[in-house]
Amino acid sequence: xxxxxxxxFDWDDGNKTKCQKHGVTLSELESAFYKMxxxxxxxxxxxxxxxxxxxxxxxxxxxxxxxxxxxxISEKTYIRPISSRYMHQKEIDCYEKEIT
Numbered sequence: 001x002x003x004x005x006x007x008x009f010d011w012d013d014g015n016k017t018k019c020q021k022h023g024v025t026l027s028e029l030e031s032a033f034y035k036m037x038x039x040x041x042x043x044x045x046x047x048x049x050x051x052x053x054x055x056x057x058x059x060x061x062x063x064x065x066x067x068x069x070x071x072x073i074s075e076k077t078y079i080r081p082i083s084s085r086y087m088h089q090k091e092i093d094c095y096e097k098e099i100t
Contacts, residue, residue, distance in 0.1 A: 005077055006033075006070075006077055006078070006079055007076040007077060007078055008078055008079070009030055009078060009079050009080070009081065010071045010073065010078040010079065010080040011026070011081075015080065015081055015082060015083075018082070018083050019066075019081045019082075019083060019084045021083070021085075022084065022085035022086065023085075023086065024064060024084040024085060024086065028058045028059070028060060028062070028064070029058075029064070029066060029081060029084050031058060031059050032054070032056050032057070032058045032059075032064050032066065033054070033079060035056055035057065035058075035059070036056060037054045037055065037056035038054070038055045038056060038095075038098075038099070039052050039053070039054050039055075040052065040053045040055075041053075042067060045067070049069050050069060050070070051067060051068070051069050051082065052067070052068055052069065052070075053065065053066070053067055054066040054067075054068060055087070055091075055095055062086050063086060063087040063091070063092045063095060064084060064085070064086060064087065065084065065085050065086070065087050065091070066081055066083070066084040067081070067082040067083045067084070068080060068081045068082055069082060
């Protein structure tokens, strides 16, 4: 999936709280999307809308997992984060093995 023509992020109190639940800051989450992320469809959770999983490394060097969807608002496309967390060590090991 190519992330092109993205205007920004769609935040409200609900997804801000959920995304910060596991210690990930909003600025850290957003900055991860400006780096190399590996994005996959989240078929398990895509019943009512297309959802995606993004895996990557933040500017702070932490491995991050983000569930998100894309929202079209006034003819512009926004990333709407649903949840985020830092990867567990087993996930980091698998991620590092896959990208090398």
